[in-house]
Amino acid sequence: MNTTRFAQARAYHPANHEGMHCLRLQGHEAGPSDALWLGVSIILPGGHTSLDASSMEKHYVVLEGEVCIRTPDESVTLGQFDSVRLAPGEARQVSNSSNRPAMLLLAMPYPATTTATAKP
Template sequence: MNTTRFAAAPAYFPPGHEGMRCLRLQGFEAGPSASLWLGVSVILPGGHTGLDASPMEKHYVVLEGEVTISTGAQAVHLSQYDSVCLAPGEARKVENPGNRPAMLLLAMPYPP
């Protein structure tokens, strides 16, 4: 069993993430995991990612606040406990359009 306390979760710094604090909860530098890793992003008002794709499927769950996720072709506004799954290779932009911070959980498999 690997336990990561939120207060001790290591930060990571993905490119193209502005106005965000990204923390690793499981996997990579947060400890062993066989198939996926978990992260939490705290997104300040106006914070966002670029419109980028990755070769792995991504799952997002809004824990607090509200976010908008856009694929370039469509956009969805998500509130607390709403979730979205993005297919491998599907571009996405995540942004916090509101005036309150948002917290977003990310689950993603390891790269091949």
């Protein structure tokens, strides 16, 4: 078992994320994981990512507030406990246009050849 307390979760700094504080909950430096990693992003009012694609699928769940997910083809505003799956290669932009912070859970698999383990 690998436990990560939210209060001790380490920040990570993905490129092209503005007005966001990202925390790793499982996988990568947060501990061993064979298939996926979990992170939480606290998105300040006006915070956003650029419209970028990833080679891996992404799953988002809104834990608090409202978050807009935009792709080149559509846009959806998600509320608490709403979720969305983005396909590999599907460009997306995440944003918070409200006046309250939002919290977003991210689940993302590792590339097929990667198994992450905890760093010493």
